[in-house]
Amino acid sequence: MAVDIPGISAPQVGVVVGNPKPASRTYQAARYLAEQLTGLPPDPVVDLADFGTRLLDWTDESVAETVKTVTSLDLVVFASPTYKASVTGLLKLFLDRFPLNGLDGVVAVPLMLGGGPSHALAPELFLKPVLAELGATLPTRSLFVLEGSYSDPDAFEPWISSSRARLAAALRPAYSA
Template identity: 65%
Template sequence: MTTVVVAGNPKPASRTLDAATRLATELTGRPPDAVVDVITLGPGLLGWGDERVSDAVRTVASADLVVVASPTFKATYTGVLKLFLDQFATAEGLRGVVAVPLMLGAGPSHALAPDLLLKPVLVELGASTPAPGLYLRDSSYATDGTIGEYVERWGPALRVLAARAAADRAPRD
């Protein structure tokens, strides 16, 4: 099973990236196979055809499980993440990928943002999002146990579906 983390924070090496990596690691029992820290792709996100951006898109599209993370900006996900998601050329760009929307924020007022705002975009791109999105408080995600609780509740189903996606992608003799 191939696992990828996508972090759409305007700051490189952010808490968003850390939280997404922690979630992916707890879901699978190992670090993600690849990490896309979107902001490091630079100005190539503003157009089409940039080789680094295209490579990142292919990496995400070939994943079995992807954690897509953003801080909450103006009650939604970041423009940087939107620029990256716009690079998927078709509505089937994430077909066969199991996706987990993850957002961080300062308080509980935006707790529904992963499901109301990020999840629909991932579904529109063809991803399966069988579990609720996860909202974490940016000041306590590393210590409050929320990631562990989420993994305990939703991890078994996500792992089964991601393994099935991996099997579906495997070459057949």
Template identity: 60%
Template sequence: MNTVVLVGNPKPASRTLAAARLVAQLLTGSPPDAVVDVVGLGAELLRPGGPAVAAAIRTVRAATLAVVASPTYKASYTGLLKLFLDQLPPDGLRGVAAVPMMLGAGPDHALAPELLLKPVLVELGATCPTRGLYVLDHRYDDPLAIEPWLGPARDQLLRLLEPGRGPAPGTALPTDTEVKS
């Protein structure tokens, strides 16, 4: 499995990045294979087709599993992440299992990853078999903050990604209820 962490935080080496790495590690049992910290692409994000952005897009598109993370800004994900995602071609994430993840200061925006980030990933062709993950930013490095989400999410991802465990072609992905039983 090729695991990639994609982070759209305007601060380099952010808590969002640390949290996304932790989630990837807890989901797969190993560190991510690649990390795309979008802020490192700088002004090249404003010039479509630049070599660093093109390389980052190739990295994300080659992922089997992508943890896509953003802090909560104005009740949504960052414009920085949107700038990057907008450069992906239509269906650019086809074949990628994506986990939408956001950090925030309080529980008021807990549905943001599900309602705002997940639809964009699906529109780009990603499969999002898990619920979106929202983590309080003061608990960004606490595995216990992720634990209630982790068990069902890991199960759903394994069913999708492990050979012989995924659904037969043409069948629906398992629902939360089916995974728990």
């Protein structure tokens, strides 16, 4: 069941994936989560691996356009593998492009995949605070999924069930203006 906001169309949902490997497990998990939340495939899906070193070029127009696109979305799943107990540098480089409060009005869902439960707090400790600093609305706790369970719906379902109402409530003001 998707996030249901009576009387409005589906929110615009996108995905930003900070895995250096294109079309990674993180990418697949983020797409799956976004689709489960809205009932529709996410659009856009930003696979930062496609940008490579262009993320280091502050004059790159395609990166600037992607930042602008992300700021216009209602709901964004920001996903990263756990790398050295934190998010990847690739995702950090992308997030550095946003100005202070650049994600104001965007409901963000932090998602991280990791090899073991010892990193389960990584999205709460390392990804969520950065998104909050950028002004994103974060109505739910972060989601951590074991790498080996990235394609198992049961790994997502408890979080989805407990988060659906809070996400709908956070999205509602954007449609009641």
